[in-house]
Amino acid sequence: MALSRDSGGNQGSSEQEATDVSTTTSSRVIRPAERTRDIRYAVRDVVLLAEEAARGGLEMLSLNIGDPNLFGFAPPEHLVEATCEAMRANLNGYAPSSGIPEAIEAVNAEARRNGIRPICHTFITSGASEAIELALVALVNRGENVLTPSPGYPLYTAVLAKLEVENRAYYLDEENGWQPDIDDIAGRIDANTRAIVVINPNNPTGSVASRETLEALIELAIRHNIVLFSDEIYDKLLFDDREHLATASLSQRAKIITFNGLSKAYVVPGFRIGWGVISGPPDELESYCEAIRKMERARLSANHPEQYAIRPALEGDQAHLGQMMKRLERQRDLTVERLNAIDGISCVPPHGAFYAFPRLECNVSDQEFCARMIREHGVVIVPGNGFGQREGTQHFRVVFLPDEEVLGKAFDRIAEVTAEYR
Numbered sequence: 082m083a084l085s086r087d088s089g090g091n092q093g094s095s096e097q098e099a100t101d102v103s104t105t106t107s108s109r110v111i112r113p114a115e116r117t118r119d120i121r122y123a124v125r126d127v128v129l130l131a132e133e134a135a136r137g138g139l140e141m142l143s144l145n146i147g148d149p150n151l152f153g154f155a156p157p158e159h160l161v162e163a164t165c166e167a168m169r170a171n172l173n174g175y176a177p178s179s180g181i182p183e184a185i186e187a188v189n190a191e192a193r194r195n196g197i198r199p200i201c202h203t204f205i206t207s208g209a210s211e212a213i214e215l216a217l218v219a220l221v222n223r224g225e226n227v228l229t230p231s232p233g234y235p236l237y238t239a240v241l242a243k244l245e246v247e248n249r250a251y252y253l254d255e256e257n258g259w260q261p262d263i264d265d266i267a268g269r270i271d272a273n274t275r276a277i278v279v280i281n282p283n284n285p286t287g288s289v290a291s292r293e294t295l296e297a298l299i300e301l302a303i304r305h306n307i308v309l310f311s312d313e314i315y316d317k318l319l320f321d322d323r324e325h326l327a328t329a330s331l332s333q334r335a336k337i338i339t340f341n342g343l344s345k346a347y348v349v350p351g352f353r354i355g356w357g358v359i360s361g362p363p364d365e366l367e368s369y370c371e372a373i374r375k376m377e378r379a380r381l382s383a384n385h386p387e388q389y390a391i392r393p394a395l396e397g398d399q400a401h402l403g404q405m406m407k408r409l410e411r412q413r414d415l416t417v418e419r420l421n422a423i424d425g426i427s428c429v430p431p432h433g434a435f436y437a438f439p440r441l442e443c444n445v446s447d448q449e450f451c452a453r454m455i456r457e458h459g460v461v462i463v464p465g466n467g468f469g470q471r472e473g474t475q476h477f478r479v480v481f482l483p484d485e486e487v488l489g490k491a492f493d494r495i496a497e498v499t500a501e502y503r
Protein backbone atom coordinates (compact mmCIF):
# COMPACT_ATOMS: atom_id res chain seq x y z
CA MET A 82 0.00 0.00 0.00
CA ALA A 83 1.46 3.36 -0.96
CA LEU A 84 2.03 5.64 2.01
CA SER A 85 0.32 8.95 1.93
CA ARG A 86 2.52 11.90 1.03
CA ASP A 87 1.68 13.46 4.36
CA SER A 88 3.48 10.70 6.18
CA GLY A 89 6.78 11.73 4.64
CA GLY A 90 7.94 12.03 1.04
CA ASN A 91 10.93 9.70 1.50
CA GLN A 92 8.75 6.76 2.44
CA GLY A 93 6.92 6.40 -0.89
CA SER A 94 7.58 3.66 -3.43
CA SER A 95 10.30 4.41 -5.94
CA GLU A 96 7.71 4.69 -8.70
CA GLN A 97 5.78 7.19 -6.59
CA GLU A 98 8.95 9.19 -5.93
CA ALA A 99 9.75 9.28 -9.61
CA THR A 100 6.34 10.82 -10.23
CA ASP A 101 6.88 13.38 -7.43
CA VAL A 102 10.25 14.41 -8.80
CA SER A 103 8.95 14.76 -12.32
CA THR A 104 6.17 17.01 -10.98
CA THR A 105 8.13 20.24 -11.12
CA THR A 106 8.53 22.39 -8.04
CA SER A 107 6.49 25.12 -9.67
CA SER A 108 3.44 22.88 -9.99
CA ARG A 109 3.61 22.14 -6.27
CA VAL A 110 3.84 25.76 -5.20
CA ILE A 111 0.61 26.87 -3.54
CA ARG A 112 -1.01 29.40 -5.84
CA PRO A 113 -2.65 32.28 -4.01
CA ALA A 114 -6.09 33.36 -5.24
CA GLU A 115 -5.95 35.66 -8.24
CA ARG A 116 -8.16 38.15 -6.45
CA THR A 117 -5.20 39.03 -4.22
CA ARG A 118 -2.95 39.88 -7.16
CA ASP A 119 -3.78 43.56 -7.43
CA ILE A 120 -4.34 44.31 -3.77
CA ARG A 121 -2.04 47.11 -2.68
CA TYR A 122 -1.89 48.86 0.64
CA ALA A 123 0.62 51.59 -0.02
CA VAL A 124 0.61 52.83 3.57
CA ARG A 125 2.10 49.56 4.80
CA ASP A 126 4.03 48.73 1.61
CA VAL A 127 6.54 51.55 2.23
CA VAL A 128 7.34 50.02 5.62
CA LEU A 129 9.53 47.39 3.95
CA LEU A 130 11.67 50.09 2.35
CA ALA A 131 11.79 51.97 5.64
CA GLU A 132 12.93 48.89 7.57
CA GLU A 133 15.73 48.38 5.09
CA ALA A 134 16.82 52.02 5.43
CA ALA A 135 16.67 51.82 9.24
CA ARG A 136 18.90 48.74 9.20
CA GLY A 137 21.43 50.84 7.27
CA GLY A 138 21.59 53.22 10.27
CA LEU A 139 19.58 56.18 8.91
CA GLU A 140 17.65 58.40 11.32
CA MET A 141 14.06 57.64 10.33
CA LEU A 142 11.31 60.26 10.25
CA SER A 143 7.95 58.49 9.99
CA LEU A 144 5.39 60.60 8.19
CA ASN A 145 3.50 57.59 6.92
CA ILE A 146 1.32 56.11 9.65
CA GLY A 147 -2.02 57.48 10.82
CA ASP A 148 -1.58 56.06 14.33
CA PRO A 149 -1.74 58.88 16.89
CA ASN A 150 -0.45 56.66 19.72
CA LEU A 151 2.97 56.47 18.07
CA PHE A 152 3.39 60.24 18.37
CA GLY A 153 2.65 61.04 22.00
CA PHE A 154 -1.15 61.15 21.82
CA ALA A 155 -2.99 58.98 24.36
CA PRO A 156 -6.60 58.00 25.01
CA PRO A 157 -8.61 59.48 27.89
CA GLU A 158 -8.05 57.44 31.05
CA HIS A 159 -11.75 56.77 31.72
CA LEU A 160 -12.02 54.89 28.49
CA VAL A 161 -9.09 52.60 29.26
CA GLU A 162 -10.48 52.07 32.77
CA ALA A 163 -13.90 51.03 31.45
CA THR A 164 -12.25 48.41 29.24
CA CYS A 165 -10.05 47.05 32.04
CA GLU A 166 -13.08 46.88 34.33
CA ALA A 167 -14.97 44.86 31.72
CA MET A 168 -12.03 42.49 31.43
CA ARG A 169 -11.79 42.10 35.22
CA ALA A 170 -15.53 41.40 35.34
CA ASN A 171 -14.78 38.60 32.87
CA LEU A 172 -16.79 40.08 30.06
CA ASN A 173 -14.28 38.27 27.91
CA GLY A 174 -16.65 35.95 26.10
CA TYR A 175 -18.31 36.63 22.75
CA ALA A 176 -20.50 39.72 22.55
CA PRO A 177 -23.92 39.83 20.85
CA SER A 178 -23.27 39.83 17.10
CA SER A 179 -24.46 43.40 16.50
CA GLY A 180 -22.74 44.68 19.63
CA ILE A 181 -23.56 45.19 23.31
CA PRO A 182 -26.80 47.12 23.92
CA GLU A 183 -25.19 49.98 25.87
CA ALA A 184 -22.73 50.62 23.04
CA ILE A 185 -25.44 50.54 20.38
CA GLU A 186 -27.55 52.95 22.42
CA ALA A 187 -24.58 55.33 22.82
CA VAL A 188 -23.82 55.22 19.08
CA ASN A 189 -27.48 55.79 18.24
CA ALA A 190 -27.72 58.68 20.71
CA GLU A 191 -24.72 60.33 19.07
CA ALA A 192 -26.13 59.71 15.59
CA ARG A 193 -29.38 61.39 16.66
CA ARG A 194 -27.43 64.33 18.16
CA ASN A 195 -25.81 64.66 14.72
CA GLY A 196 -29.25 64.75 13.11
CA ILE A 197 -29.28 61.24 11.62
CA ARG A 198 -32.72 59.65 11.27
CA PRO A 199 -34.52 57.34 10.83
CA ILE A 200 -31.96 54.80 12.08
CA CYS A 201 -32.65 51.30 10.76
CA HIS A 202 -29.74 49.30 12.11
CA THR A 203 -26.52 49.90 14.04
CA PHE A 204 -23.72 47.36 14.27
CA ILE A 205 -20.49 47.39 16.26
CA THR A 206 -17.45 45.96 14.50
CA SER A 207 -13.71 45.36 14.69
CA GLY A 208 -12.82 48.87 13.61
CA ALA A 209 -14.70 50.88 11.00
CA SER A 210 -12.77 48.66 8.58
CA GLU A 211 -14.91 45.64 9.40
CA ALA A 212 -18.14 47.64 9.22
CA ILE A 213 -17.16 48.81 5.73
CA GLU A 214 -16.31 45.28 4.67
CA LEU A 215 -19.55 43.76 6.01
CA ALA A 216 -21.59 46.50 4.37
CA LEU A 217 -19.92 45.88 1.00
CA VAL A 218 -20.12 42.08 1.25
CA ALA A 219 -23.85 42.29 1.98
CA LEU A 220 -24.50 44.70 -0.90
CA VAL A 221 -22.57 44.09 -4.10
CA ASN A 222 -22.40 41.26 -6.60
CA ARG A 223 -19.88 40.55 -9.33
CA GLY A 224 -20.70 42.59 -12.39
CA GLU A 225 -21.75 45.57 -10.25
CA ASN A 226 -19.61 48.52 -9.30
CA VAL A 227 -18.90 50.91 -6.46
CA LEU A 228 -17.73 54.50 -6.85
CA THR A 229 -14.83 55.40 -4.58
CA PRO A 230 -12.91 58.66 -4.22
CA SER A 231 -9.57 59.17 -5.92
CA PRO A 232 -7.55 60.04 -3.94
CA GLY A 233 -9.02 57.95 -1.15
CA TYR A 234 -8.33 55.45 1.57
CA PRO A 235 -7.12 52.18 -0.02
CA LEU A 236 -9.22 49.84 2.16
CA TYR A 237 -12.17 50.24 -0.23
CA THR A 238 -10.21 49.14 -3.27
CA ALA A 239 -8.74 46.20 -1.33
CA VAL A 240 -12.15 44.92 -0.19
CA LEU A 241 -13.64 45.38 -3.66
CA ALA A 242 -10.75 43.43 -5.18
CA LYS A 243 -11.43 40.68 -2.67
CA LEU A 244 -15.08 40.61 -3.72
CA GLU A 245 -14.11 40.75 -7.39
CA VAL A 246 -16.33 43.78 -7.77
CA GLU A 247 -15.39 46.73 -9.94
CA ASN A 248 -13.94 49.68 -8.09
CA ARG A 249 -14.85 52.72 -10.17
CA ALA A 250 -12.76 55.68 -9.07
CA TYR A 251 -14.18 59.22 -9.17
CA TYR A 252 -12.03 62.29 -8.76
CA LEU A 253 -11.72 64.79 -6.00
CA ASP A 254 -11.03 68.21 -7.50
CA GLU A 255 -7.70 69.62 -6.32
CA GLU A 256 -8.57 73.02 -7.80
CA ASN A 257 -11.67 73.07 -5.62
CA GLY A 258 -10.06 72.18 -2.28
CA TRP A 259 -10.30 68.45 -3.07
CA GLN A 260 -14.11 68.43 -3.03
CA PRO A 261 -15.71 65.42 -4.77
CA ASP A 262 -16.25 66.27 -8.43
CA ILE A 263 -20.02 65.87 -8.78
CA ASP A 264 -20.06 65.94 -12.59
CA ASP A 265 -17.40 63.26 -12.67
CA ILE A 266 -19.45 61.10 -10.28
CA ALA A 267 -22.66 61.62 -12.26
CA GLY A 268 -20.88 60.59 -15.47
CA ARG A 269 -19.66 57.32 -13.97
CA ILE A 270 -22.96 56.05 -12.57
CA ASP A 271 -24.63 53.28 -14.56
CA ALA A 272 -27.33 50.67 -13.95
CA ASN A 273 -24.82 48.48 -12.09
CA THR A 274 -23.65 51.12 -9.62
CA ARG A 275 -24.65 50.07 -6.10
CA ALA A 276 -22.81 52.47 -3.79
CA ILE A 277 -20.91 55.75 -3.69
CA VAL A 278 -18.25 56.17 -1.03
CA VAL A 279 -17.54 59.58 0.46
CA ILE A 280 -14.74 60.01 2.99
CA ASN A 281 -15.34 63.16 5.00
CA PRO A 282 -12.92 64.44 6.25
CA ASN A 283 -10.89 62.72 3.61
CA ASN A 284 -7.82 60.57 3.95
CA PRO A 285 -5.35 61.43 2.31
CA THR A 286 -6.26 65.06 1.52
CA GLY A 287 -7.77 66.31 4.81
CA SER A 288 -10.57 67.98 2.83
CA VAL A 289 -13.97 68.51 4.45
CA ALA A 290 -17.00 68.16 2.17
CA SER A 291 -19.27 71.18 1.91
CA ARG A 292 -23.04 71.08 2.44
CA GLU A 293 -23.46 71.76 -1.26
CA THR A 294 -21.31 68.75 -2.22
CA LEU A 295 -23.12 66.43 0.19
CA GLU A 296 -26.53 67.60 -1.02
CA ALA A 297 -25.51 66.95 -4.62
CA LEU A 298 -24.32 63.45 -3.69
CA ILE A 299 -27.58 62.75 -1.89
CA GLU A 300 -29.55 63.90 -4.88
CA LEU A 301 -27.63 61.49 -7.14
CA ALA A 302 -28.02 58.63 -4.66
CA ILE A 303 -31.78 59.10 -4.42
CA ARG A 304 -32.22 59.52 -8.16
CA HIS A 305 -30.33 56.29 -8.95
CA ASN A 306 -31.34 54.35 -5.81
CA ILE A 307 -27.70 53.95 -4.75
CA VAL A 308 -26.45 53.47 -1.18
CA LEU A 309 -24.17 56.21 0.14
CA PHE A 310 -21.25 55.03 2.27
CA SER A 311 -20.25 57.98 4.42
CA ASP A 312 -16.93 57.35 6.16
CA GLU A 313 -16.80 59.91 8.97
CA ILE A 314 -14.00 58.44 11.08
CA TYR A 315 -12.28 61.87 11.26
CA ASP A 316 -15.44 63.90 11.97
CA LYS A 317 -14.15 65.25 15.30
CA LEU A 318 -10.71 66.19 14.01
CA LEU A 319 -11.44 69.56 12.40
CA PHE A 320 -9.40 72.76 12.02
CA ASP A 321 -10.28 76.41 11.46
CA ASP A 322 -13.63 76.09 13.29
CA ARG A 323 -14.92 73.98 10.42
CA GLU A 324 -18.29 72.39 10.94
CA HIS A 325 -18.77 68.74 10.11
CA LEU A 326 -22.07 67.71 8.59
CA ALA A 327 -23.11 64.09 8.87
CA THR A 328 -24.22 63.21 5.34
CA ALA A 329 -27.20 61.29 6.73
CA SER A 330 -28.40 64.37 8.64
CA LEU A 331 -29.23 66.01 5.31
CA SER A 332 -31.84 63.52 4.10
CA GLN A 333 -34.25 60.98 5.51
CA ARG A 334 -34.97 59.65 2.03
CA ALA A 335 -31.45 58.69 1.01
CA LYS A 336 -30.09 55.29 2.05
CA ILE A 337 -26.89 55.96 3.91
CA ILE A 338 -24.44 54.04 6.07
CA THR A 339 -22.39 56.24 8.36
CA PHE A 340 -19.10 54.70 9.46
CA ASN A 341 -17.21 55.81 12.53
CA GLY A 342 -15.22 54.42 15.43
CA LEU A 343 -12.90 55.03 18.36
CA SER A 344 -9.57 54.69 16.51
CA LYS A 345 -8.81 58.29 15.68
CA ALA A 346 -10.74 60.76 17.88
CA TYR A 347 -10.41 58.57 20.98
CA VAL A 348 -6.85 57.45 20.20
CA VAL A 349 -7.37 53.69 20.49
CA PRO A 350 -6.80 52.24 17.00
CA GLY A 351 -5.55 49.04 18.66
CA PHE A 352 -8.90 48.47 20.38
CA ARG A 353 -10.33 47.77 16.92
CA ILE A 354 -13.70 49.30 17.66
CA GLY A 355 -15.89 50.88 14.99
CA TRP A 356 -19.47 50.83 13.77
CA GLY A 357 -21.94 51.41 11.00
CA VAL A 358 -25.28 53.21 11.30
CA ILE A 359 -27.80 52.53 8.52
CA SER A 360 -30.39 55.23 7.98
CA GLY A 361 -33.11 55.94 5.44
CA PRO A 362 -36.55 54.55 4.56
CA PRO A 363 -36.86 51.45 6.82
CA ASP A 364 -39.04 49.34 4.50
CA GLU A 365 -36.65 49.85 1.57
CA LEU A 366 -33.64 48.94 3.72
CA GLU A 367 -35.02 45.98 5.60
CA SER A 368 -33.61 43.19 3.39
CA TYR A 369 -30.21 44.86 3.25
CA CYS A 370 -30.10 45.22 7.04
CA GLU A 371 -30.95 41.55 7.39
CA ALA A 372 -28.14 40.60 5.00
CA ILE A 373 -25.74 42.62 7.16
CA ARG A 374 -27.06 40.90 10.31
CA LYS A 375 -26.33 37.54 8.68
CA MET A 376 -22.74 38.60 8.06
CA GLU A 377 -22.46 39.83 11.66
CA ARG A 378 -23.65 36.47 12.98
CA ALA A 379 -21.29 34.57 10.69
CA ARG A 380 -18.28 36.31 12.26
CA LEU A 381 -19.70 35.88 15.81
CA SER A 382 -18.92 39.29 17.34
CA ALA A 383 -16.57 42.24 17.53
CA ASN A 384 -14.07 42.54 20.41
CA HIS A 385 -16.10 42.38 23.57
CA PRO A 386 -14.44 44.17 26.52
CA GLU A 387 -13.40 47.12 24.32
CA GLN A 388 -17.07 47.77 23.51
CA TYR A 389 -17.46 48.99 27.08
CA ALA A 390 -15.29 51.96 26.11
CA ILE A 391 -17.86 53.23 23.61
CA ARG A 392 -20.35 54.84 25.95
CA PRO A 393 -17.68 56.51 28.16
CA ALA A 394 -15.92 57.72 25.01
CA LEU A 395 -18.98 59.27 23.38
CA GLU A 396 -20.62 60.57 26.54
CA GLY A 397 -17.64 61.30 28.82
CA ASP A 398 -15.21 64.21 29.06
CA GLN A 399 -13.99 65.35 25.61
CA ALA A 400 -11.15 67.54 26.94
CA HIS A 401 -8.44 65.46 25.23
CA LEU A 402 -9.87 66.45 21.84
CA GLY A 403 -9.25 70.16 22.45
CA GLN A 404 -5.63 69.50 23.42
CA MET A 405 -5.12 67.15 20.51
CA MET A 406 -6.53 69.60 17.97
CA LYS A 407 -4.45 72.49 19.32
CA ARG A 408 -1.27 70.51 18.75
CA LEU A 409 -2.45 69.14 15.40
CA GLU A 410 -3.41 72.58 14.15
CA ARG A 411 0.11 73.90 14.84
CA GLN A 412 1.56 70.92 13.00
CA ARG A 413 -0.89 71.39 10.14
CA ASP A 414 0.11 75.06 9.84
CA LEU A 415 3.79 74.17 9.78
CA THR A 416 3.18 71.46 7.18
CA VAL A 417 1.27 73.72 4.79
CA GLU A 418 3.66 76.64 5.23
CA ARG A 419 6.84 74.61 4.77
CA LEU A 420 5.55 72.57 1.82
CA ASN A 421 4.18 75.58 -0.03
CA ALA A 422 7.53 77.34 0.40
CA ILE A 423 9.25 74.61 -1.65
CA ASP A 424 9.61 75.34 -5.34
CA GLY A 425 8.01 72.35 -7.11
CA ILE A 426 5.52 71.47 -4.37
CA SER A 427 2.06 72.87 -3.69
CA CYS A 428 -0.26 71.86 -0.90
CA VAL A 429 -4.01 72.45 -0.51
CA PRO A 430 -4.53 73.18 3.21
CA PRO A 431 -6.26 70.29 4.96
CA HIS A 432 -9.23 71.27 7.18
CA GLY A 433 -9.55 67.97 9.01
CA ALA A 434 -7.84 64.67 9.94
CA PHE A 435 -4.02 64.62 10.09
CA TYR A 436 -3.03 64.20 6.48
CA ALA A 437 -1.85 66.46 3.68
CA PHE A 438 -1.57 65.47 0.04
CA PRO A 439 0.91 67.84 -1.61
CA ARG A 440 1.42 67.92 -5.34
CA LEU A 441 4.83 67.32 -6.80
CA GLU A 442 5.71 69.17 -10.00
CA CYS A 443 9.19 67.91 -10.73
CA ASN A 444 11.01 65.66 -13.15
CA VAL A 445 10.43 62.55 -11.12
CA SER A 446 7.58 60.13 -10.43
CA ASP A 447 6.04 60.17 -6.96
CA GLN A 448 7.04 56.54 -6.56
CA GLU A 449 10.69 57.27 -7.24
CA PHE A 450 10.65 60.46 -5.18
CA CYS A 451 9.22 58.70 -2.12
CA ALA A 452 11.52 55.70 -2.49
CA ARG A 453 14.49 58.04 -2.59
CA MET A 454 13.24 60.05 0.41
CA ILE A 455 12.99 56.81 2.38
CA ARG A 456 16.17 55.10 1.23
CA GLU A 457 18.56 58.03 1.26
CA HIS A 458 17.03 60.44 3.76
CA GLY A 459 14.90 58.33 6.12
CA VAL A 460 11.78 60.41 5.43
CA VAL A 461 8.93 57.91 5.19
CA ILE A 462 6.17 59.27 2.96
CA VAL A 463 3.69 57.39 0.78
CA PRO A 464 3.43 57.96 -2.99
CA GLY A 465 0.18 59.41 -4.32
CA ASN A 466 -0.48 56.49 -6.61
CA GLY A 467 -1.24 54.40 -3.52
CA PHE A 468 -4.36 56.54 -2.98
CA GLY A 469 -5.28 57.36 -6.58
CA GLN A 470 -4.64 60.59 -8.43
CA ARG A 471 -5.48 62.16 -11.75
CA GLU A 472 -3.49 60.81 -14.68
CA GLY A 473 -0.39 62.95 -15.20
CA THR A 474 -0.29 64.33 -11.66
CA GLN A 475 2.09 63.31 -8.85
CA HIS A 476 1.52 63.60 -5.13
CA PHE A 477 2.64 62.14 -1.83
CA ARG A 478 0.91 61.82 1.49
CA VAL A 479 2.26 63.40 4.64
CA VAL A 480 0.98 62.40 8.08
CA PHE A 481 1.49 65.43 10.32
CA LEU A 482 1.14 63.60 13.63
CA PRO A 483 4.91 63.80 14.45
CA ASP A 484 5.98 66.85 16.49
CA GLU A 485 7.20 70.08 14.95
CA GLU A 486 10.87 69.20 15.32
CA VAL A 487 10.51 65.94 13.38
CA LEU A 488 8.28 67.60 10.77
CA GLY A 489 10.75 70.47 10.39
CA LYS A 490 13.65 68.10 9.73
CA ALA A 491 11.57 66.07 7.27
CA PHE A 492 10.58 69.18 5.31
CA ASP A 493 14.25 70.33 5.20
CA ARG A 494 15.16 67.02 3.58
CA ILE A 495 12.16 67.10 1.22
CA ALA A 496 13.16 70.62 0.14
CA GLU A 497 16.74 69.52 -0.60
CA VAL A 498 15.70 66.56 -2.73
CA THR A 499 12.98 68.51 -4.58
CA ALA A 500 15.57 71.14 -5.56
CA GLU A 501 17.60 68.45 -7.30
CA TYR A 502 14.70 67.65 -9.62
CA ARG A 503 13.94 71.23 -10.64
Ligand SMILES: Cc1ncc(COP(=O)(O)O)c(C=O)c1O
Pocket residue numbers: 147207208209210211234280283284312314341342343344350353354355
Ligand atom coordinates in the same frame (compact mmCIF):
# COMPACT_ATOMS: atom_id res chain seq x y z
C1 LIG B 1 -10.86 56.96 5.97
C2 LIG B 1 -10.64 55.82 6.89
N1 LIG B 1 -11.63 54.95 7.11
C3 LIG B 1 -11.48 53.90 7.92
C4 LIG B 1 -10.28 53.67 8.57
C5 LIG B 1 -10.14 52.46 9.43
O1 LIG B 1 -10.44 52.74 10.75
P1 LIG B 1 -10.52 51.63 11.87
O2 LIG B 1 -9.25 51.72 12.66
O3 LIG B 1 -11.70 52.03 12.70
O4 LIG B 1 -10.69 50.32 11.21
C6 LIG B 1 -9.20 54.55 8.38
C7 LIG B 1 -7.91 54.31 9.02
O5 LIG B 1 -6.91 54.94 8.80
C8 LIG B 1 -9.40 55.65 7.52
O6 LIG B 1 -8.42 56.52 7.28
